Structure formats: C-alpha cells, structure tokens
Amino acid sequence: MEADLVIRNAREVVTTTGASSAPLSGQQMRGVTVIPNGFVAAHNGKIIAVGAEAELKGKIQLSAGARVIDAEQRVVIPGLVDPHTHLLFAGAREDEFLMRVAGESYMAIARAGGGIGRTVTETRKAGAQELMARGLKNLAMVMRQGTTTIEIKSGYGLSTATELEMLRVTRDLERQSPATIVSTFLGAHALAPEYKGRPDDFVEMVATEMLPAVKQENLAEYCDIFCEKGAFTVDQSRVVLKAAADLDFGIKIHGNELSASGGCALAAEMKAVSVDHCNFATPDELASMRAAGTIAVTLPGTPFFLLAPRYADGRMIIDTNVPLALATDYNPTSSISSMPFVMFLACRYMHLDPVEALCGATINAAHAVGLADRVGSLEPGKSADALILDVEDFRHIPFYVGRDIVDLVVKSGTPVCGKRVEAQRH
Numbered sequence: 001m002e003a004d005l006v007i008r009n010a011r012e013v014v015t016t017t018g019a020s021s022a023p024l025s026g027q028q029m030r031g032v033t034v035i036p037n038g039f040v041a042a043h044n045g046k047i048i049a050v051g052a053e054a055e056l057k058g059k060i061q062l063s064a065g066a067r068v069i070d071a072e073q074r075v076v077i078p079g080l081v082d083p084h085t086h087l088l089f090a091g092a093r094e095d096e097f098l099m100r101v102a103g104e105s106y107m108a109i110a111r112a113g114g115g116i117g118r119t120v121t122e123t124r125k126a127g128a129q130e131l132m133a134r135g136l137k138n139l140a141m142v143m144r145q146g147t148t149t150i151e152i153k154s155g156y157g158l159s160t161a162t163e164l165e166m167l168r169v170t171r172d173l174e175r176q177s178p179a180t181i182v183s184t185f186l187g188a189h190a191l192a193p194e195y196k197g198r199p200d201d202f203v204e205m206v207a208t209e210m211l212p213a214v215k216q217e218n219l220a221e222y223c224d225i226f227c228e229k230g231a232f233t234v235d236q237s238r239v240v241l242k243a244a245a246d247l248d249f250g251i252k253i254h255g256n257e258l259s260a261s262g263g264c265a266l267a268a269e270m271k272a273v274s275v276d277h278c279n280f281a282t283p284d285e286l287a288s289m290r291a292a293g294t295i296a297v298t299l300p301g302t303p304f305f306l307l308a309p310r311y312a313d314g315r316m317i318i319d320t321n322v323p324l325a326l327a328t329d330y331n332p333t334s335s336i337s338s339m340p341f342v343m344f345l346a347c348r349y350m351h352l353d354p355v356e357a358l359c360g361a362t363i364n365a366a367h368a369v370g371l372a373d374r375v376g377s378l379e380p381g382k383s384a385d386a387l388i389l390d391v392e393d394f395r396h397i398p399f400y401v402g403r404d405i406v407d408l409v410v411k412s413g414t415p416v417c418g419k420r421v422e423a424q425r426h
C-alpha cells in the first residue's frame with residue numbers, strides 16, 4: 001500500500017469501528033477500539049490503514065514527498081464533528097451574558113432589544129462579504145479546537161432573499177475552508193418582524209416560498225425549525241417539515257429545549273434524522289425516537305452558558321437506547337465553540353462516561369449530519385481527519401478543561417492547524 005501521509009508513534013489511536021452504517025446507542029457507546037503504539041496511513045486525503053505500528057509499518061510504502069508525522073506518544077482520535085451550530089451571523093450579543101450574570105430575566109433581556117431579532121437586524125445589514133469574512137474567521141477558530149466537520153444553520157435572515165444569502169455564503173465557505181460543512185435551512189428560527197401577529201402566514205411562506213427557492217439552488221441538505229413555546233407550535237412545525245420532506249430535505253428539529261414542547265414526538269413522527277436539545281424529552285418521546293431511528297443531539301453548552309438549570313438527561317437517553325450526539329450550538333448569545341469543552345460538560349452535567357462523550361462527538365455526530373460514511377472515525381476509505389492531542393489517555397480529554405490540548409489538526413490528509421503548526425511559524 002502506498003501512503004502520502006503517515007501518523008506514527010501514537011501512544012494510542014482511538015476510534016469507533018464498524019459503526020458507519022448505524023449510530024451507536026446504549027451499551028454500544030462504551031465501545032471504542034484503542035490501538036496502543038498506533039499508526040494511521042493515508043493516500044490522496046483518504047485513510048488506507050489504521051493499526052499497530054509494528055504490524056503495519058512493513059506493509060506501507062511511502063510515496064515521493066510523503067509526509068511522516070511523529071505523534072510523539074500523544075493520543076490520536078478522529079477529527080471532531082459538530083452537528084449543530086449557528087456559526088454564521090453578524091453582531092454577537094455579549095451584553096446579554098453580562099445581563100444574565102447580573103440576574104436579569106429572559107424577558108428583561110428581550111425588552112432591552114435582545115434575542116434572535118437583534119441578530120437578524122445585524123445580519124441583514126451585514127451583507128454577503130462581511131458574513132463571508134466572519135464565517136471564515138469563525139471556521140478557523142473552531143478547527144483550531146479540533147472540529148473538522150461542522151453543520152451550519154441559516155436563520156438570521158428570515159426573508160427569502162436574506163436566507164438565500166446566508167445559505168449561499170455557507171456554500172462559499174465550504175469551497176474556501178478546509179472544513180467539511182453541512183448546510184441546514186432554518187428559515188423558521190423565529191417569526192420575521194414583518195409577520196408580527198401573523199405566525200401562520202409566515203409558516204406558510206416558509207413552506208411554499210422559501211423551501212422551494214432553497215431547493216432550486218440546492219443550498220441545504222437539511223431543514224430545521226425551532227419548535228418551542230414562543231417560537232413555533234407543533235402544528236406549525238409540521239407544516240414546514242412536511243413541505244421539506246416532500247422536497248427531500250433531511251429533517252431536524254430544535255425541540256424540548258425550554259419545555260416539553262412536543263418537538264421530540266414530532267421528530268419521531270416525521271422520522272427526523274435528529275432532534276436537538278432534548279432537555280425536556282419524556283420517556284415516551286425517547287421510546288418513539290428510538291423506534292424512528294432519530295438521534296438525540298444534546299447541547300449542554302447552551303444551558304451552561306445561558307444559566308439555565310436543565311440539561312438533557314444523558315443517562316436516560318442512553319439507557320433508552322436512543323443514539324446520543326453532542327454539539328456546541330455555537331451562536332451569537334452562547335460563545336462555546338469547543339467540542340472538547342462540550343465533552344467535559346456532557347460528563348460533568350449529563351453524567352456521560354468519556355468514551356460515550358467521544359462517540360457522541362465523532363461517529364454519532366457524523367450520523368446526525370448524514371456523513372458517517374465519510375467522517376467520524378478512523379477507518380480505511382474515510383477522510384483522513386485526525387487530531388493529535390496532548391494527553392496521555394483519551395479518557396483525559398474532558399479533564400483538561402480550558403487547556404489547549406490540540407497539538408495538530410489533520411484534515412483530508414493535510415495538517416491545517418494546532419500548536420505544532422504555530423510553533424513552526426516562529
């Protein structure tokens with residue numbers, strides 16, 4: 001076998017194996033393959049072999065100019081997958097965090113002009129060029145923290161023209177960034193100001209005008225909706241998601257974040273690929289999600305950052321055999337963009353074991369964005385997306401909160417960032 005990239009001398013290479021066709025659930029989430037003194041070989045950006053260095057070394061021939069990376073006895077894991085972000089926006093809402101810390105209520109913040117509406121105003125004003133610049137900067141920032149595949153939602157335009165603009169910028173980001181990007185249309189993120197008092201008319205417009213326009217330009221793989229008290233009801237959500245399913249979009253739902261909104265039940269009914277948040281998912285809803293094959297994408301960074309008391313019940317989700325994935329929910333009012341930090345939050349607040357957190361941040365997250373055949377594990381045929389981490393055991397990843405453990409990020413067989421790349425600049 002001929003390789004043009006080799007990662008050698010890893011203390012351990014850690015990955016799930018054989019889970020590319022279905023997400024892991026229940027006890028399966030405790031199973032990863034740990035290869036001591038591991039070795040990864042790639043060719044043309046794809047993995048060709050993973051195993052013990054002693055066994056593989058003699059079978060691999062290096063092509064001319066091949067890159068040999070010495071992991072120096074550090075830990076190698078797959079590139080992380082973040083399956084839920086609102087990474088593209090103008091106007092971060094830092095002041096809302098300060099208000100929350102000072103004890104202001106959600107309503108007081110809304111009265112002061114905060115919330116999604118404020119980001120919509122700023123994003124509409126920004127225009128494509130500014131959004132592109134912000135998007136590239138944010139992507140570089142998340143990749144530096146180990147994310148190599150990321151989902152990005154629209155939803156700060158809320159008119160057909162501005163939603164299309166966000167999605168076109170997302171497509172351009174995909175061409176210009178080394179990251180793999182999945183695009184999700186979230187036209188029904190909040191009620192557009194032009195439709196105040198007429199939510200059903202807005203829902204109808206999203207279903208009959210926005211969705212076909214997005215489809216025509218093939219700008220998104222998924223359609224998502226915010227199904228929650230104060231956003232859209234189950235019936236309104238169903239109108240949008242049925243129209244989306246008819247147009248062959250994959251379905252995602254923001255559900256059961258702040259209340260038992262019925263979003264999880266609707267996700268099961270619609271055979272959604274995922275329902276995201278799930279803080280108030282009921283046992284019945286989880287049972288129906290399991291039957292429908294819907295993944296619970298949990299977002300512990302959101303309650304943590306918004307000073308909200310309720311996290312998704314990680315143990316109940318896993319014990320019900322619903323596949324669990326993790327995501328940052330990075331957005332203008334919650335700045336957490338690090339998947340290792342989210343893995344910590346999942347252990348600390350959702351009582352996940354570190355191995356479950358790793359599955360949630362890699363292969364199950366890849367399933368949640370429909371890319372498990374390409375990313376999310378270190379297996380032959382997949383994109384050579386790998387991290388070298390400055391820890392001695394993969395179980396320690398959640399332990400080093402706030403510490404920069406990302407020694408090197410390799411995307412599609414090319415080193416792109418990390419402490420090691422920066423050290424070479426000096």
Ligand SMILES: [Zn+2]
Pocket residue numbers: 084085086254329
């Ligand atoms: Zn979200």
